[in-house]
Amino acid sequence: MRTTVGIIGAGPAGLLLARLLHRAGVDCVVLEARDRAYVERRQRAGMLEQGSADVLRECGAGDRLDREGLVHRGFELRFEGEAHRVDLPSMTGGRTVTLYPQTEVVKDLIALQLEGGPPLLFGARVVAVEKADGEQPLVRFVTGGPGGQERTLECEYVAGCDGSYGASRRALPPGAVRIHVRTYPYSWLGILADVAPSSDELLLAGHERGFALHSMRTPALSRLYLQVPNDTSPDDWPDERIWDELDIRLAAGSWRLQRGPVLTKSVSGLRSLVIEPMRHGRLLLAGDAAHIVPPSAAKGLNLAFGDVVTMARAFTHWHRSGSTSLIDRYSDNCLRRVWQAQYFSHEMTTLLHAAPGADAYDRAMQLTRLRRVTGPTAAAAELAENYAGAPLI
Numbered sequence: 001m002r003t004t005v006g007i008i009g010a011g012p013a014g015l016l017l018a019r020l021l022h023r024a025g026v027d028c029v030v031l032e033a034r035d036r037a038y039v040e041r042r043q044r045a046g047m048l049e050q051g052s053a054d055v056l057r058e059c060g061a062g063d064r065l066d067r068e069g070l071v072h073r074g075f076e077l078r079f080e081g082e083a084h085r086v087d088l089p090s091m092t093g094g095r096t097v098t099l100y101p102q103t104e105v106v107k108d109l110i111a112l113q114l115e116g117g118p119p120l121l122f123g124a125r126v127v128a129v130e131k132a133d134g135e136q137p138l139v140r141f142v143t144g145g146p147g148g149q150e151r152t153l154e155c156e157y158v159a160g161c162d163g164s165y166g167a168s169r170r171a172l173p174p175g176a177v178r179i180h181v182r183t184y185p186y187s188w189l190g191i192l193a194d195v196a197p198s199s200d201e202l203l204l205a206g207h208e209r210g211f212a213l214h215s216m217r218t219p220a221l222s223r224l225y226l227q228v229p230n231d232t233s234p235d236d237w238p239d240e241r242i243w244d245e246l247d248i249r250l251a252a253g254s255w256r257l258q259r260g261p262v263l264t265k266s267v268s269g270l271r272s273l274v275i276e277p278m279r280h281g282r283l284l285l286a287g288d289a290a291h292i293v294p295p296s297a298a299k300g301l302n303l304a305f306g307d308v309v310t311m312a313r314a315f316t317h318w319h320r321s322g323s324t325s326l327i328d329r330y331s332d333n334c335l336r337r338v339w340q341a342q343y344f345s346h347e348m349t350t351l352l353h354a355a356p357g358a359d360a361y362d363r364a365m366q367l368t369r370l371r372r373v374t375g376p377t378a379a380a381a382e383l384a385e386n387y388a389g390a391p392l393i
């Protein structure tokens, strides 16, 4: 098989890239290890910056988003038993964010792709990317499950959109890139609950017992998180204990948290990672393959979109003019936004989590930061601007 851009991975990054390239007339093929049902069910992020929602609309994937997405014009920061609303439009020139689950973004993009977009092969697991530093890279993949048939895809460029544990990272020769990693001394216990959200907007609490987040998947499903120590097992947290702790950390005035059946419960660690540069020869990385952010600022999906918009522009320019100038600047252009998101995600994380061993002085510093970002200050405007994100197109 042969194509212009071989895309590894049909997560949001690979699917949006395929859509953008297709519209620009650049040939591509998407190889996805899993089957369609698995990819469409995988629970992940759910907050789209205005820029991400605009890109989806621009490429024809905005109909259901506009019907079902929940537009949020602000969120609340809670601490010391008080609620402080951060209003986004008034501080960002009118920008908002939209809650629309990643599963739905993926379903919409897959449907468009299968309606006449470029080929998308499910059950096609990439096992190697070869000759990335030559003129004609080669992607080896296996179809038909374990012991299946090995096939090859010859391309001009390869887009590594295969997440944190994909084949693209493994194709980077030792010493070709620098990998920056930070881990955090706490994790998130997340639940999906069959109960209508107790608030129209997101509530983020910076309690001295630890962080808590009240969010929503749909008008009937709540998504809630608690900071827990690393190595916590979900079994240590029976449902009642979770609700009791959420009540304590999210408390503000007469507000009440509605409880309901817990549908899923899981613990995940927080980490930051950046691969620099995001390119090796003709292999360009995007999304989780290139970087990870802690979820505190909901930047993962939006960063992935930022990467592939930049990548699609670079490939389109090369395809039309023969110039590789934008491909050559791809990594630098992305990394500016990536580091900005790393910084903001790190700030939000340390602003709201209780670090193990933190003392009264640390807490006073944290409360001072919280009061600054919720007061009528430049710090508040900076928070709103980073939260809402910059336009992508």
Ligand code: APR
Binding pocket: 008, 009, 010, 011, 012, 013, 014, 031, 032, 033, 034, 039, 044, 045, 046, 102, 124, 125, 126, 127, 161, 162, 163, 164, 165, 166, 167, 286, 287, 288, 289, 300, 301, 302, 304
């Ligand atoms: N061959 C083919 N496909 C692969 C391979 C492989 N060897 N390894 C992984 N994949 C596929 C995965 O099955 C997955 O569908 O690559 C896809 C990667 O998708 P994501 O992990 O969703 O990553 P990305 O598209 O970069 O999405 C950005 O934003 O919300 C955050 O972390 C969250 O997934 C989200 C990310």
